[in-house]
Structure formats: C-alpha cells, structure tokens
Amino acid sequence: MAKGRANVDLSTVGSDLPDVLVLLSSLTSGGKSSLEDLYVELPHLKEALTHRSFTLENQGFPDNERLEFLGDSILAAYVSRRLFIEFPEFDEGGLTIGRANLVNTDVLAQLARQLNIGDYLTLGVGEESSGGRSKRTILAGAFEAIVATVFLDLGDERAMEFVDRCLLVNIGKIEIVESRLDPKSELQIHQARLGNPVPKYHVTSSGPDHMPSFIAEVVIDGRVFSGEGPSKKEAEQRAALEALSGLNS
Numbered sequence: 001m002a003k004g005r006a007n008v009d010l011s012t013v014g015s016d017l018p019d020v021l022v023l024l025s026s027l028t029s030g031g032k033s034s035l036e037d038l039y040v041e042l043p044h045l046k047e048a049l050t051h052r053s054f055t056l057e058n059q060g061f062p063d064n065e066r067l068e069f070l071g072d073s074i075l076a077a078y079v080s081r082r083l084f085i086e087f088p089e090f091d092e093g094g095l096t097i098g099r100a101n102l103v104n105t106d107v108l109a110q111l112a113r114q115l116n117i118g119d120y121l122t123l124g125v126g127e128e129s130s131g132g133r134s135k136r137t138i139l140a141g142a143f144e145a146i147v148a149t150v151f152l153d154l155g156d157e158r159a160m161e162f163v164d165r166c167l168l169v170n171i172g173k174i175e176i177v178e179s180r181l182d183p184k185s186e187l188q189i190h191q192a193r194l195g196n197p198v199p200k201y202h203v204t205s206s207g208p209d210h211m212p213s214f215i216a217e218v219v220i221d222g223r224v225f226s227g228e229g230p231s232k233k234e235a236e237q238r239a240a241l242e243a244l245s246g247l248n249s
Contacts, residue, residue, distance in 0.1 A: 017166060020115035020146070027150060027158045035120060042153045048145035049117075051138055053124030064145035067152075071144030074151055075103050078163055086171055093183060096245045102167060104247070105140040111166050112139035117146070183240035190247070191220070199243070201236045218243055 017023065025033035028041040039046050044067060052063040076099065083090065083098050090098065101107075112118065118133035121142060132138050143166075151159035187199055199218045207213045216235035217226045220243050227238025 017111070017114045020117050020120065023115065023162070023165065024146075024150070027154055027162060042149050044149040044152050045146070046122075048149040049120050049142060050122045051124070051127060051132065051142075053127035053132065054122050055124075057124040057126075064142060067145035067148040068141040069148075070151070071146070071148035074147055074159060075144060075163065075167075078160055079103050079168070082168055082171060093241060096241050097183075097186070100245050100247065102171075105136055107167070108140035108143045109136035112143040115143075115166070117142050183237050183244055187218075187220075187240040187243050190244070196220075199240070201239060203232050203235060205232075220247060 019033075021033045021035060021038060024038055024042065024045075025031055028038070030037060030041050032038070032041075047062045048064045048067050050061060050063050052065055055061050055063040079099050079102050080095065083095050083102075087094070087098070113134075118139055121133055121138070123132045123138075127138075147159060147163060150162045184199075191197070191199055199220060201216045201218050203214055203216045205212050205214050211230075213228060213230065214232050214235035215226060215228050216232070216239040217224055218236075218239045219225075223243075223246065225239050225243040225246055227235050227240070227242055229235040229238055
C-alpha cells in the first residue's frame with residue numbers, strides 16, 4: 001500500500017470554461033451553438049438534459065440515467081488511464097485516491113455550474129420548484145450524461161477532448177503528500193468529516209488453512225464495497241480503497 005496519498009488542488013476547476021453550448025459547438029462539425037442546432041448534431045443531447053423528475057410527470061420521455069451510467073464509466077476509465085500515464089510513481093493507492101479526487105459529485109457539479117448546464121435542464125414541476133437546477137447530484141449526473149452523449153454521437157476522440165478541456169486541464173496539480181494514513185484511516189476520516197459513524201467491515205474466509213483467502217465488505221451510503229486479500233487486514237484495506245474510489249462518483 002502507498003505511504004502517500006494523492007491530493008489535487010481543484011480550487012480553480014472550470015473557472016475558465018465557456019457555456020456548455022459553446023463548448024459542445026466547438027466539438028461538432030456544424031459549429032453552431034444554439035440548443036436546437038446541437039440537438040441535430042448530438043441526437044442524445046436532449047435525453048442527456050432530461051432529468052427523471054420530468055419523465056415521471058410526462059410518461060414516454062427518456063431521462064438521462066442510462067447516459068449518466070455510461071458517462072460515469074467513461075470518466076472513470078479515461079481518468080484512470082491518464083493518471084496511469086502521467087504519474088508512473090503512483091502505486092495503486094495513489095492512483096485510486098487520485099481518481100476519487102478528480103471524479104466525484106462535488107467536482108463534476110462544480111464543472112456543470114461553470115458550464116451553465118443547469119440552465120438547459122428539463123425538470124419536472126416539483127424538482128423545478130425545489131431548486132433542482134442547482135442541486136449537486138442532478139448537475140453531476142447531467143455532466144456525466146453529456147460525456148456519454150459526446151462519446152456516442154461524436155466518438156471517443158471528441159469525448160476525451162471534452163473531458164480534457166473540462167476536467168483534466170488540472171491534472172498537473174495532483175501531487176503525492178507524504179502520510180502514514182492507510183485506506184482504512186482515510187475512509188474513517190472521510191466519514192467522520194461527514195458526521196457518519198466509523199465504517200464497519202464484515203469479513204469472510206475461504207480456502208485451506210495454510211492458504212486462506214479473505215473477503216471484506218463495508219457498507220457506505222447504502223453501497224457495498226468489497227476487497228479480497230490473503231489476510232483479514234489486507235482485505236479490509238482493499239475494501240476501503242474501493243470505497244474511497246467509488247464514493248461520490
């Protein structure tokens with residue numbers, strides 16, 4: 001495991017970004033930035049901007065949850081690859097925490113705000129009245145859905161360009177900070193800051209006595225994260241590492 005952890009200064013993330021329509025227009029062949037023109041260039045865009053609250057009130061309209069799922073996977077894979085290439089000195093722990101610091105709800109919501117994505121969302125009446133255009137989970141999900149839209153409608157290269165220009169412009173600010181904290185300690189501190197209880201691990205074992213295998217599970221925010229290792233301690237550390245990677249993504 002790493003003796004250091006990956007930190008990233010994202011205080012200025014998205015500070016120089018244009019409106020999302022302008023950015024998307026620069027990626028298309030048409031070069032037009034009106035929403036209606038982009039709906040033609042990007043057939044999945046209307047779906048990407050439609051929240052499920054609207055779908056629940058208007059049956060038959062697809063929402064952006066499937067695109068959000070795809071965009072989340074694209075972001076995780078691409079950011080992982082960039083970190084692997086850019087930081088050969090990072091071990092698994094550093095890479096995982098670095099990705100978690102780059103791809104999480106807070107960062108993606110901040111990007112969405114800078115891009116003015118909230119202005120173009122289609123929301124249900126109830127969500128609109130409760131301030132849905134500024135909610136971090138809705139904004140982060142819409143950002144992920146737009147990543148998937150660019151990927152599906154313009155291809156891998158343009159999707160990666162979109163991610164580079166929005167998020168990875170700050171990749172050079174990642175640095176290893178020396179620390180004795182292991183993933184379990186990191187996770188415990190993370191949960192304490194949120195006012196949540198200390199994570200509890202459930203460990204099971206299998207295999208012969210001379211070569212056992214342990215699987216640890218920890219439940220965070222209703223999600224189960226697991227890790228496997230040759231010892232109980234190693235399994236718990238790997239489960240904590242998975243939780244750190246998956247939280248807020």
